[in-house]
Amino acid sequence: MSSILRSMLQALPLLVLPALASAAEFKVLVVMSYEQDNPWVREIREGIDSVLGASSEITYAYLDTKVDRAGGPAKARLTHELYQRLKPQGVIAADDDAQTMFVVPFLKDKVATPVMFAGVNAAPGDHGYPAGNVSGMLERAHVRESLAFARQLLPSIRRACFMTNHVPSGLALRSQVEEEKASYPAHVQAFHMVRAQSEIVALGKSLRADCDTVFIDSLEGITDEAGKPMNNAEVLRVLAGAYAGPVLGGNRYQVEQGAWAAVVKSGQEQGDASAEMLLQAMRGVPVATIPIVRNSKGQRVINVTALEAHGIAPRPIVLRGASLVRQQPD
Numbered sequence: 001m002s003s004i005l006r007s008m009l010q011a012l013p014l015l016v017l018p019a020l021a022s023a024a025e026f027k028v029l030v031v032m033s034y035e036q037d038n039p040w041v042r043e044i045r046e047g048i049d050s051v052l053g054a055s056s057e058i059t060y061a062y063l064d065t066k067v068d069r070a071g072g073p074a075k076a077r078l079t080h081e082l083y084q085r086l087k088p089q090g091v092i093a094a095d096d097d098a099q100t101m102f103v104v105p106f107l108k109d110k111v112a113t114p115v116m117f118a119g120v121n122a123a124p125g126d127h128g129y130p131a132g133n134v135s136g137m138l139e140r141a142h143v144r145e146s147l148a149f150a151r152q153l154l155p156s157i158r159r160a161c162f163m164t165n166h167v168p169s170g171l172a173l174r175s176q177v178e179e180e181k182a183s184y185p186a187h188v189q190a191f192h193m194v195r196a197q198s199e200i201v202a203l204g205k206s207l208r209a210d211c212d213t214v215f216i217d218s219l220e221g222i223t224d225e226a227g228k229p230m231n232n233a234e235v236l237r238v239l240a241g242a243y244a245g246p247v248l249g250g251n252r253y254q255v256e257q258g259a260w261a262a263v264v265k266s267g268q269e270q271g272d273a274s275a276e277m278l279l280q281a282m283r284g285v286p287v288a289t290i291p292i293v294r295n296s297k298g299q300r301v302i303n304v305t306a307l308e309a310h311g312i313a314p315r316p317i318v319l320r321g322a323s324l325v326r327q328q329p330d
Contacts, residue, residue, distance in 0.1 A: 047271020121172030204242030
């Protein structure tokens with residue numbers, strides 16, 4: 001095959017994309033709260049694409065609020081202009097910032113377009129949901145299950161502390177913990193909401209003295225010494241320098257990046273469910289009859305690199321059915 005012909009064949013998919021898009025049954029706008037390369041965003045997108053990829057022309061927009069929260073409202077206004085140009089048959093909005101910055105001011109009870117949310121941590125009523133054109137899936141961490149799993153790995157765990165960024169998803173987790181803590185298999189010792197690296201370092205002594213484990217979530221955006229927002233892996237490295245004990249996480253990528261273990265929630269579940277609900281609505285099912293649901297799937301995940309580094313060898317029965325991951329290199 002000549003190099004010219006090979007180049008033509010490689011370019012062919014790009015040439016036929018507009019034709020495929022024009023033949024799609026629906027146009028869908030997906031608004032992500034966070035940046036495109038955020039691991040949670042990638043999981044949600046996988047779920048959406050698996051359901052809508054065959055039937056819909058999907059346009060993705062990103063508000064980037066983990067790395068530039070102050071710029072989120074301006075990006076939401078631009079996204080609304082995109083919505084007006086696209087005239088989609090349906091919208092999916094992922095995580096709480098997309099609700100407060102985009103759906104509530106521009107779409108909720110203002111347009112006929114069905115909107116499904118995914119990954120909402122707040123109580124639905126905080127956003128005024130359900131609404132005439134809005135339903136979707138809530139996101140709740142598997143805290144009780146993660147603590148029970150951690151105690152199977154380390155029976156000495158009796159006191160649990162929590163750490164998140166001072167953002168809406170962190171506030172929502174704190175509310176969830178307050179509501180559920182009486183049923184947890186470990187005493188909730190403290191809930192720390194931090195904004196900067198220096199705060200984590202300053203907490204080191206109390207974490208080491210008071211916490212048998214630290215459950216983390218929504219760490220992205222905590223700033224480093226120069227005031228630059230850090231990603232999850234960077235924050236975990238700071239935490240590891242302040243606290244050498246077992247860290248639990250809410251998501252698989254957090255375990256892959258340094259947390260010891262977790263019963264993780266799934267972004268794929270969020271994307272899959274919200275896309276299925278939107279597909280129903282776009283095919284004529286009234287949104288008012290589509291109930292808000294809560295995530296239910298959990299997967300036990302163990303960071304074997306972390307456990308080996310601390311000389312922990314779990315019993316075979318604990319490993320049964322768990323997903324074992326090696327920590328990603330820095």
